[in-house]
Amino acid sequence: MIVVGLMSGTSMDGLDVAVGEFGFDGEVLTLRPLGAEEYPWPPETRERLLGLLPPSAVGLAEVCEVDTLVGQASAAAVGRAIERFSAGRADLVASHGQTVFHWITDGRALGTLQLGQPAWITEATGLPVVSDVRARDIAAGGQGAPLASTLDTLWLADDASAGTVPTRRAALNLGGIANVTVVGGRDEPVVAFDTGPANCLLDAAAHRITGGRAGSDLDGRLALAGTVRADLLARLLDEPYYLREAPKSTGRELFRADYVEPRCAGLPPVSDEDLMATLTELTAVTVADACRRYGLTEVVASGGGVRNPALMAALRERLSPAVLVTSDERGLPAGDKEAYLMALLGFLTWHGIPGVVPGATGSATPRVLGRITPGDAPLRLPEPAPSPRRLAVLPPV
Structure with a gap:
């Protein structure tokens, strides 16, 4: 068909x-x-x-x-x-x-x-x-959700049967929300869940910063010009969702366009570039923390976020020693x-x-x-x- x-x-x-x-x-x-x-x-x-x-x-x-x-x-x-x-x-x-x-x-x-x-x-x-x-x-x-787990499980199982890749890996989708599918051996259960925001908070911030002229920071320009604000990052990481056990799902109902503003209250002013750098680091940290417990050796990434060099660099650093590749290398753009x-x-x-x-x-x-x-x-x-x-x-x- x-x-x-x-x-x-x-x-x-x-x-x-x-x-x-x-x-x-x-x-x-x-x-x-x-x-x-x-x-x-x-x-x-x-x-x-x-x-x-x-x-x-x-x-x-x-x-x-x-x-x-x-x-x-x-x-x-x-x-x-x-x-x-x-x-x-x-x-x-x-x-x-x-x-x-x-x-x-x-x-x-x-x-x-x-x-x-x-x-x-x-x-x-x-x-x-x-x-x-x-x-x-x-x-x-x-x-x-994440329904991507259906494709991911069948697709990575193909690699596992051929013995061409490590036996413990995950598919990572970087859309508005990030989700992972952890695939082990043939008899191991599949684990799949939303880790938290991937691009949605970045998109909302870029939309505000540019007055609606840009809906995203896919080239990472704003984030790469800034510095991660540890004080704001700590507040953002204090989100109960991250502590929930899988299976779990989330969306813009939680990570709304106005999600970041109240978490900046009382802090020294946060520049636009520092905000974008901090939100990029938030995605990298929450994805890596969610993956770490599974002892992964490879993460196969897809979605719009792979076009963001700032996000991919942060993910590579945080996911190490697991290797980060894109799904293009596995046959799917x-x-x-x-x-x-x-x-x-x-x-x-x-x-x-x-x-x-x-x-x-x-x-x-x-x-x-x-x-x-x-x-x-x-x-x-x-x-x-x-x-x-x-x-x-x-x-x-």
Whole structure:
């Protein structure tokens, strides 16, 4: 099957679209990446998305309108990607939508909301769409995150079986929120969780510092010009979330745009450059602290944060002696990995295969994820297939 995956993460900088060809080879699931591209949100759409986040109070009319705008933009992006990467042909679309709220109470996930009405994608392409992929896992007692653990476990298991990499490693995604999947030997349980902020606090600070002209500090320029403020860093690290045991998840509901300001109160003035340096160090410290207990020898990083040299340098220093590499070195482009994840989840759902691995999100029983919007053709699902043991990423044709 040719599946299109769409992902817009907590950074809200744009829509990542990937087209992949999936198949079975015995117990191995194969993925041949056909192409991927990022489509930035129109400035007004991004501002309206950011305006939905806590602590903002918004009405249902605005939620409805943004749901439609994101759905229409997604439909246009899918059409362009199919024409560009698969000669106008595809079988299925899997759309994550844009998370605007992830409801956590006392460490338990109770609900989640992603906007981006999938009917617009189906109407524009005629294809069936898998969407709302987190809710079933939450209903089953899981966190609904990090779903990246599904791809990570199958993908790194492929390396483990070949004996080409160390046996204790983790996949690290640096989106708005950072998450890790720790993969050991074949019989060891998978551990996956959100470590805390990756880019979300940096993005919010860069947006404020530049008056909205820049949504991020991906070149690390501001952070590299500053000095880490130990007094502010200590306050930021005094966050109860970091002490919770996995599985756990978080989002912009906790690490809000106004999260840093009250923690600066009473301190000597913090310059913009020092703030960015300190927030960069916060991500590096919390990721490294979360990984340290697992005795890792390798960390495979992906997501927008890998483009930030200041963040990557801080991570390399803090994660040592573990080696930090990017997912490009394992066959998946760092900026496209989560869009291919969505394509993978859609393929699994279509074949009746659970979209989480046991224990990764905290659910007692892994479930088939999402809901399906039928396309123009009659909806005929294949017989459920057995869960694959590993994922092989094939080279492009």
